[in-house]
Amino acid sequence: MKPVSTLYRLASTAADYRACHAIMRANQNFHDLQLHWPTVVAERNGKILGFMSTNKCDWCLLAGPLETSTHNPIMVMRLAEAYEAALRVAGITRYCFAIKRSQKRWLEQVSSLDMTTEVAGDKNEAIFEKILPGDPLVTRIAA
Helix, strand or coil: CCHHHCEEEECCCHHHHHHHHHHHHHCCCCCCCCCEEEEEEEEECCEEEEEEEEECCCCCCEEEEEEECCCCHHHHHHHHHHHHHHHHHCCCCEEEEEEECCCHHHHHHHHCCCCEEEEEECCCEEEEEEECCCCHHHHHHHC
């Protein structure tokens, strides 16, 4: 199996979602979490190896969970890119995601990114908003 043969696509069938839940169970994370649109999967040779989904939130579109069956940073990056592409196609230019405060390295990296701002959180996690290129509010302000 070569990474170049990995297909990144929207989950579209019950089997896709069952495969995502199987990965969560294998990773011992989010066992009964309901996955929402968009859910993007990484598929190679007909097998789903990872996914990025959307969590239910009352005040924002909250990305996550992101889970893989193998430790593969490139797959994680490609899943995030595919997720953002799905949002852009739908006309969505902003989304939120959470990082546990115990993950200091991730917090430092995300805090340094342009167009990413901490908007909420508590002592356990920080919630960031990411603004995608082409967001109309940012475009108006910049003009």
